[in-house]
Amino acid sequence: MSLGLDDEARIAWLALARAPQVGPVTFFQLLARYGTPLEALSRAGNLRADKDAARHEIEETHRLGGAILCTEDKAYPAALGELSPPPPVLTVFGDQTLLTRPAIAIVGARDASAAGRKIAREMAAALGEAGLVVVSGLARGIDGEAHAATLRTGTIAVLAGGADQIYPPQHEALYREICETGLVVSERAIGRRATAQDFPRRNRIITGLAVGTVIIEAAERSGSLISARMAGEQGREVMAVPGSPLDRRSAGNNRLLRNGATLVRHAEDVIEAISGQIDGLDVRYHPTLPLDPPDTAETPDDSLAERIFEALSPTPIPIAEIARASGCTARQCAARLMELELEGRAITHAGGLASRV
CATH class of the missing domain: 1.10.10.10 (Winged helix-like DNA-binding domain superfamily/Winged helix DNA-binding domain)
Structure with missing residues (x-):
């Protein structure tokens, strides 16, 4: 694979993003301080960045049929670009044009009830037919039902591990169908197995790609409630399907509704809830405020x-x-x-x- 100057800049960007002690916040702080990833790599002390590993990751991703998107790329999703900070890099397999369409996130319990699964299938299918892309996390239960119902109309699966790491393994066939007709997205490098800390970052991308997030069956302290909180912080619509107070899988949903989430029963309710944020295919996102306030003079303070x-x-x-x-x-x-x-x-x-x- 031939690497030119543009490729070298991309390698530096990826190497900085993959440095062990650099997260999204630190990445953009380094970029603001030094101007370019190359300058940051050469001037910032204690960075354990590996340009050779970044070069290999790009080559291996391309060999597998994927692509690496940086925040400055035109193909990088505008919805994620609104976040503060956005993920510095994404690895994608599949149809990147899905990133240009308005999307709805549908998430919920892994041990979903038969009723919850039915709601997820029917709601996702109807939203897909209405022209919306459905985003979820490829988990068992609600996620899997939402993906399977929208293979034809457009679905995006966001993974906690690398984009080539199929989890759960029971969804291997679904994963491969999504790679063929939809899109698989990950913030992590290919080959990386997911750890507990990767799932909140995955959830942030799921909600960040979407105009709004629908929660279908979520127990208290579940990952779906983390997704709901992140969607709210991102200024996106938070919606929940009400459930029986006798079912622990609906305790989180009902609490969200009590705290002000929009009650939805079917796709029509979802479309009504987000109608003010969609004008044709132009989505009006309401991002979180920037991390930094307007420029102010800084007094040196050694302590x-x-x-x-x-x-x-x-x-x-x-x-x-x-x-x-x-x-x-x-x-x-x-x-x-x-x-x-x-x-x-x-x-x-x-x-x-x-x-x-």
Whole structure:
């Protein structure tokens, strides 16, 4: 495979994004500070970036028939580009044109009831026929039903591991059908097996690709409720199907409805709920506010990094809260967090969160 200058810039972008201590927040902070990934790789200390590994990943992805999309690529989905921050890179297998169409996320319980599965199938099929792409996570239960019902009209499966890692294995046939007629998306490198920390990042992409998210059967403390929270933070419509108070699989749905989620029973309700955000095929997203406030003069403060470190805990908390506890602006906090992350003392997470290592 021949690699030109443009390819070398892409390799540097991927190498920076894949560096072990660099998450999406840190990636764009480094880009803002140094201008380009090449400059960041050469000037930022303590980065364990591997350009050879990035080169191999690009070649192997192309060999498997996939593509790697960077946020600056024209093919990168506009919906994800609205997030703060967006995933720096995506690996995709399948029909990339689906990324240009308005989408609805449908998620729910893995151990879904027969009624829940029926609702997912019928709602997804009707939304597909109406021209919407259905996005989900390829999990058992609700996710699988939503994908299977929209293979013909357009479906996107977002994976927690690499785009070539089929999970769960029971969905191998469905995965291969989606690769043929739909699109498989992952933020992670090919070959990477999913870990627990990868699933919230997957959920953020599922909701980020969509105008709104429909929850069908979700127990308390389920991953689907994390998806609902992320959709709300992203300014997207949060919808839930009501369920029996006697079924634990509906406890999360009913709590969402009590807290203000839009009640939906079928596809018509979903289309009505999002009608104000779709004009033909032009979707009007309402992204979260940028991490940084308008430019303000920054007074040198040698003790700030330690105050921020003291404010951190092992549980991810919003950067705005860390800044408030440390007595600084969000911009100052984000800059010091990047330094702490490069030192291996802190971790920044998607969604404007940070934690202590």
